[in-house]
Amino acid sequence: MKVEKIQTTTLDRIIREIPSSNMTQEIRELCDLIMKEEVPKMKYPQLAPKGPNKFAIIEIDGPNKKQKGFLSLERETEEDYIGVLWTLRLDKKENPLRKKVVHKIEGNSAKKIIYQFAKLVKFYRGE
Numbered sequence: 495m496k497v498e499k500i501q502t503t504t505l506d507r508i509i510r511e512i513p514s515s516n517m518t519q520e521i522r523e524l525c526d527l528i529m530k531e532e533v534p535k536m537k538y539p540q541l542a543p544k545g546p547n548k549f550a551i552i553e554i555d556g557p558n559k560k561q562k563g564f565l566s567l568e569r570e571t572e573e574d575y576i577g578v579l580w581t582l583r584l585d586k587k588e589n590p591l592r593k594k595v596v597h598k599i600e601g602n603s604a605k606k607i608i609y610q611f612a613k614l615v616k617f618y619r620g621e
Contacts, residue, residue: 517573520604525549525567528608538562543580543591550611554618560585565618567599567611575599575607577614 528550533539536553542564543551550567564580577597582589597614601607 517604517607518569521567521569521575521607522549524604524608538584541582541591542566543578552615554615556581563594563618564591565611565615567607575601575611577611579618
């Protein structure tokens with residue numbers, strides 16, 4: 495069995511030395527808990543937007559039965575967060591997700607960021 499040696503670059507070493515934000519870590523942990531409960535309820539998890547800075551993705555109904563929506567909590571910069579509404583049509587085979595609306599999420603703590611995101615979810619669910 496051949497073991498490949500992974501070479502660490504200077505950039506990799508620098509990245510490891512940069513401390514992570516406590517707020518970002520708290521938000522990630524809270525979103526992991528939320529996603530653990532939400533993913534089993536999703537009808538189309540395979541269609542959800544993906545990416546390293548998307549912390550939570552909630553499936554919502556689109557404006558009609560042929561559309562599906564996803565609301566994501568995303569990190570835009572180190573301490574700036576946005577809520578993004580993504581939509582797609584279910585009746586088309588090759589249908590990319592489209593970014594419809596971007597909401598800036600204000601807050602100086604993980605709790606406030608999650609609270610503002612929850613308000614967006616409530617709004618888009620029509621509650």
